[in-house]
């Protein structure tokens with residue numbers, strides 16, 4: 001009883017800022033794990049890591065200019081995604097991703113210094129927060145989710161094909177380059193929504209963690225996608241509860257909880273192997 | 284190119300190349316290629332590294348525009364005829380944890396280029412099942428593709444290429460990573476399925492020997508030039524000597540054919556022998 005109340009104190013569901021946090025957090029979890037599913041399929045984890053971080057420079061710039069931080073995030077994540085896509089060579093996508101990331105981080109530190117101080121809102125954007133989410137943010141995030149849902153519903157098959165077998169897909173009329181750009185724009189969309197809540201440093205874990213874990217639980221693309229979204233939602237719910245209880249940043253709990261799910265995925269794959277008599281441990 | 288059978292050019296053909304030339308990096312990779320393939324024909328494309336085999340496939344797929352000449356698939360421009368061409372890529376090595384079963388991969392060949400997602404459906408499932416049956420892959424239909432052997436994967440790729448009912452399938456070195464037995468299996472399978480379905484096969488390989496029993500004609504590429512005809516017409520010392528531009532011998536031992544180049548052509552000496 002005491003534990004129950006400690007875990008779920010009165011304000012958790014009733015405080016108006018928490019209601020915003022539940023709504024926005026759930027939307028962000030769905031969006032991140034949906035996009036994360038394609039990130040994992042394509043082995044594009046570095047891009048998923050770089051875009052949210054690069055977008056942080058946009059938020060710092062917005063703080064400096066006195067503008068809207070989410071708009072700054074959106075502009076910078078889209079620009080960095082397009083930069084990675086247009087500069088990218090087939091041989092080493094990592095090189096250009098790193099280049100774009102470095103340029104953005106450099107700008108970000110410049111904006112921060114010019115801004116005079118490490119403003120609290122900037123700190124919140126690095127590690128995430130739940131207190132500051134207003135109704136307007138919730139609607140903005142729901143709008144981003146809707147956009148991403150429509151885009152992935154439309155692109156599902158060609159993007160899936162281009163992700164798992166790019167040569168055949170290209171030969172059959174699915175342009176590899178265009179798919180790469182659209183995919184990176186989806187990553188930018190997810191980053192824009194996730195950074196204000198989960199933080200620029202850790203929203204990567206919400207994108208990649210659930211989808212990577214789901215790859216061990218789901219056997220078909222549809223199953224893996226559904227499991228990824230489920231794990232994403234559970235991760236953010238656990239994290240919101242813990243963050244409310246302890247006052248620690250949401251980002252920390254998201255990273256920890258998704259890591260636990262990933263560990264469970266590996267364990268599941270391992271037990272499944274033993275069950276079927278295979279001696280090999282999954283690599 | 285030496286057109287060894289001029290009559291065939293005028294037949295109703297699935298693939299027509301006329302005067303095709305490609306320049307890449309300031310160099311002529313293919314030049315003066317004329318060819319015409321009939322429905323249901325099995326054509327092996329042989330040639331040393333860099334001869335332009337992959338380039339030729341890219342042209343037929345419409346991924347590369349020739350600098351000169353025309354390419355028609357079933358009488359249409361290649362870009363309008365994409366659905367009539369199946370393709371098996373040179374390499375495909377999925378991650379072991381990829382959440383994709385054999386049947387999912389094959390299904391993408393059916394409708395992967397379409398917008399939206401598929402809600403399954405009885406007919407789609409039956410069609411995938413049928414394609415898996417063509418290549419004897421029903422046994423591992425529900426296995427993740429990343430855990431399959433090279434030969435099993437190759438069969439799936441063939442099913443993926445054939446499921447959309449193409450008129451012509453292009454296979455880029457499908458035998459490269461297979462042992463001799465699987466090479467024979469894959470060749471026999473492609474030959475049988477293509478024959479049953481009247482599909483023209485263009486199969487690129489470094490070694491013509493596994494193809495000898497199924498191949499109707501051979502397209503021999505060297506120095507950007509091509510010779511097309513039956514094995515007996517093309518794989519001869521005089522024809523290949525002219526194609527390569529220096530002396531070449533053709534040796535037949537134990538039913539196998541070896542093409543042996545002069546001292547200045549080391550790339551040739553091993554082009555038809557395997558390890």
Ligand SMILES: Nc1ncnc2c1ncn2[C@@H]1O[C@H](COP(=O)(O)OP(=O)(O)OP(=O)(O)O)[C@@H](O)[C@H]1O
Nearest residue numbers: 307308309312330331332333334335336337338339
């Ligand atoms: N994008 C390009 N730019 C410049 N040269 C190219 C390009 N693509 C191919 N080439 C050249 O064209 C020639 C033919 O290449 P292609 O890949 O068609 O050879 P191939 O017969 O398939 O060889 P392999 O047996 O090694 O696969 C090679 O000399 C290659 O260097």
Ligand SMILES: [Mg+2]
Nearest residue numbers: 336337338373
């Ligand atoms: Mg090649």
